[in-house]
Amino acid sequence: DGGITQSPKYLFRKEGQNVTLSCEQNLNHDAMYWYRQDPGQGLRLIYYSQIVNDFQKGDIAEGYSVSREKKESFPLTVTSAQKNPTAFYLCASDRGRPSNQPQHFGDGTRLSIL
Amino acid sequence: QKEVEQDPGPLSVPEGAIVSLNCTYSNSAFQYFMWYRQYSRKGPELLMYTYSSGNKEDGRFTAQVDKSSKYISLFIRDSQPSDSATYLCAMSAEGGYQKVTFGTGTKLQVIP
Numbered sequence: 215d216g217g218i219t220q221s222p223k224y225l226f227r228k229e230g231q232n233v234t235l236s237c238e239q240n241l242n243h244d245a246m247y248w249y250r251q252d253p254g255q256g257l258r259l260i261y262y263s264q265i266v267n268d269f270q271k272g273d274i275a276e277g278y279s280v281s282r283e284k285k286e287s288f289p290l291t292v293t294s295a296q297k298n299p300t301a302f303y304l305c306a307s308d309r310g311r312p313s314n315q316p317q318h319f320g321d322g323t324r325l326s327i328l
Numbered sequence: 329q330k331e332v333e334q335d336p337g338p339l340s341v342p343e344g345a346i347v348s349l350n351c352t353y354s355n356s357a358f359q360y361f362m363w364y365r366q367y368s369r370k371g372p373e374l375l376m377y378t379y380s381s382g383n384k385e386d387g388r389f390t391a392q393v394d395k396s397s398k399y400i401s402l403f404i405r406d407s408q409p410s411d412s413a414t415y416l417c418a419m420s421a422e423g424g425y426q427k428v429t430f431g432t433g434t435k436l437q438v439i440p
Contacts, residue, residue, distance in 0.1 A: 256433070257372075259428075272427075311425050311426070312423070314379075316377045317428060319371035319372045
């Protein structure tokens with residue numbers, strides 16, 4: 215079955231540590247996205263990529279980094295510069311513009327501070 | 329003022345009731361409207377996707393868009409306990425890359 219796989223499901227970060235969240239899709243989608251979800255807030259866009267080897271900052275990119283070396287993969291690194299990393303992180307993908315098809319989501323990674 | 333407003337609930341209804349979930353928005357450029365369902369500790373699942381104004385029906389779900397009032401709705405008929413989840417509205421404009429703006433979600437509980 216086609217879909218988006220995020221791993222791990224739960225992740226704990228120590229002070230000063232960088233952690234990387236994995237996102238893999240087999241939907242043959244061109245565009246991929248990372249969102250952060252906090253209680254009482256809508257999804258906030260961290261980074262997005264419309265094509266391999268290219269990505270753009272979203273609304274809250276500070277303290278995060280990404281890479282897009284393969285069409286299927288869009289890993290997110292939460293760096294030690296992100297002072298409030300505890301959140302539910304969601305990866306999404308779609309066919310990219312100008313198709314205007316909706317985004318589909320993975321099942322998320324919950325990141326907590328030790 | 330947020331670009332998209334959605335009542336957070338929680339909304340509790342008895343099984344079999346008709347549920348109405350709503351969002352208002354301020355950006356008149358929005359043309360694409362989506363409803364997602366999100367169960368606890370899971371990612372959002374696309375329920376409905378509509379373009380511009382009008383109604384769209386899929387089984388027990390009906391999505392309505394009223395662009396003149398900047399108001400969208402999701403109706404759930406014959407609600408079931410399995411419908412208990414958080415419902416997110418989302419919308420985007422047309423042309424090029426357009427960011428998707430999400431509502432904060434309404435938590436629904438259907439009581440057996």
